[in-house]
Amino acid sequence: MAHYTIARPDPANPPATDEGDQGSQPNVYMTLLxxxxxxxxxVLRGEEEMGSLAGSPQVYLPRGDSRVFISGLLADGxxxxxxxYSLRVKALRIFGDEEKDEDWDVVKTVEFGIKYAS
Incomplete structure (x- = not known):
């Protein structure tokens, strides 16, 4: 399991989720076909859902590549x-109904550790 030491996020001034250092900050890389x-x-801790990652949900993503950086902050602050932790990424299929589980493509990431710099 990879471990990352990151700056403690400030909920009053949240960091951008589309910018970061790929080598020193946990991130998820997505390729939408x-x-x-x-x-x-x-965000998951074991099987417990902690909440949505800051910057989530994302709407109307085009096909192609995107990366989301984990700052230690959830969408609710x-x-x-x-x-x-690990992440569960769910993308709604074309013409999908968000109320139906079978209309989502779901991927769970590997576990990673975060620690805050002192």
Whole structure:
């Protein structure tokens, strides 16, 4: 499992989720073969859902590559505790109904650890 030491995020001044250092900051790289009207990125601790990652959900993503950086901040402004996490990325299929589980493509990342710089 990879471990990252990152700056503690400030909920009053949240960092951009589309910018960061690929080598020193946890991130998820997505390649959409076709666009998606809705992409959710949820933070998991074990099997417990902690909430949506800051910057999630993303709407109307075009096909192609995108990267989202993890700053330790959830969409509701909660700062994650130091520890081990993984992400669940859910992309709604074309013409999909967001209420139907079978209309989502879902991928879970490997586990990673975060610690805040002192």
């Amino acid at each position: 076709v666009g998606s009207a809705l992409v959710h990125i949820d 909660t700062v994650l505790e130091e520890g081990s």
